Amino acid sequence: MKRFLLGLLVLSFSIVLLTGCGNSSGGESGGSKQLKLAHNLSEDHPVNKALEKFAEEVKEKTNGEVTVKIYPNGVLGSEKEVLEQLQSGAVDMTKVSAGALESFSKEYSVFSLPYIFESKDHYRKVMESDVVKDIYQSTKDKGFIGLTYFDSGARSFYTKDTPIKTPDDLKGLKIRVMDSPTAIEMVKLMGGTPTPMPYGEIYTALQQGVVDGAESNPTALTTGKHGEVAKAFSKNEHTMIPDIAVISQKTWDGLTEDQQKAFEEAAADATKYHTEIWNKAIDDAVKEAEDMGVKFYDVDKQPFIDAVQPMYKEFKKDKDIAKIIDEIKSMK
The missing domain is CATH 3.40.190.170 (Bacterial extracellular solute-binding protein, family 7)
Incomplete structure (x- = not known):
């Protein structure tokens, strides 16, 4: 009987250890959650750099309770495919062009209208407005919501x-x-x-x-x-047309109120950081492209x-x- 109880104790302990090692999308590890964020841009793209800052701040602001792992370069699929994975729960977050969201919400089609924005200042004023915040919520019934935007240039x-x-x-x-x-x-x-x-x-x-x-x-x-x-x-x-960072509604609802606040703050900071590096990235791209002929x-x-x-x-x-x-x- 003692040997049986000892064996049962060892087996139970092993199961606990193995369970704690799980670390997948929305999964928990040692009391923390690791989320998957997939997009189709390269590691050196300004948007990816901004998303890396977002992930760093989420970890910091949640005291490590939530971490975000980024999958760039379209390794998990195209924008359409990743959005489908977002809805199925295989991915927690993604960055897509607002144009890719038209089929989920007619409101997003406005961003694709040619010459809707008359200047960069006009564009940024609109993107920081309540009008856009309402559009972010327009896909709630589709299983995800908008979190922030990134300038994708003209x-x-x-x-x-x-x-x-x-x-x-x-x-x-x-x-x-x-x-x-x-x-x-x-x-x-x-x-x-x-x-x-x-x-x-x-x-x-x-x-x-x-x-x-x-x-x-x-x-x-x-x-x-x-x-x-x-x-x-x-x-x-x-x-x-702006790039939009979106998050699964199920993932969002699984965050505490403090964690949601941390996400919103980290997203706003990521957008500000992206704005700082974007104009330089455009200037550098033009010069590099000219060197390419x-x-x-x-x-x-x-x-x-x-x-x-x-x-x-x-x-x-x-x-x-x-x-x-x-x-x-x-x-x-």
């Missing part, structure tokens, strides 16, 4: 060798866009052929001629290496603005969207 067209100086220059060209109905419609109205595909496939698609060009900010030329195959960047700056072209934006006006008429048929557009415009 998006422009870049091609292998053809400058896009007017909408006419887009005719006959296949342009990679995000899987966003608004981005697709924008390129159609401007005269191009929109081709949705994941960010990680752009380089090969440009190289093999699957697409003639793409649209993004200058960092895509460097951190994404697109400048190795795309040599003409036309600064028409049609959109300023990329030529930058100034563009008259008015013809592009005129081409997309039908989008505003269509969007304003929805009273809720029309209200958001009017509120954004009033902040300029």
Whole structure:
């Protein structure tokens, strides 16, 4: 009997140790939680650096009760795939373009409207407003909410060798866009052929001629290496679509009130830090891209603005969207 009880005690102790070693998404280890945060950008991208700061502050502000492990470079899948994992509980957090959230909430489509923001100051004023905080909550019934934003710069067209100086220059060209109905419609109205595909496939698609060009900010030329195959960047700056950090509603609800506050503070600090390093990153990207042989072209934006006006008429048929557009415009 003594041997039996001793064996049972040893077995119980072993089970406790093994259980304590578990450390997965939302899992607990020694009283702490480790969350998974996945995104599709590289380690040296300003957004990843900001997310690293976010993770550091979460650990510090929660006294190690919650930690965040980052999976960059799309190792866990594309934006769409990671959002699906977020909903299933396999991932706790992600960073995606607001354009990728359109299919979950119509309110997010406003960010993809071309020329909705008239300046960088206007953009930041809107992104810090209650209007955007309400949009963050619009996906609650889909299983996740927004936490903060990161500047993703002004998006422009870049091609292998053809400058896009007017909408006419887009005719006959296949342009990679995000899987966003608004981005697709924008390129159609401007005269191009929109081709949705994941960010990680752009380089090969440009190289093999699957697409003639793409649209993004200058960092895509460097951190994404697109400048190795795309040599003409036309600064028409049609959109300023923010990146949004989102968190699973289940994960959020599993945090204590103090931990939620820590997350909000860490997210706000990460956004401020990103703002500090973003402008320099853009300047550095332009210089590096020029060294790669990329030529930058100034563009008259008015013809592009005129081409997309039908989008505003269509969007304003929805009273809720029309209200958001009017509120954004009033902040300029």
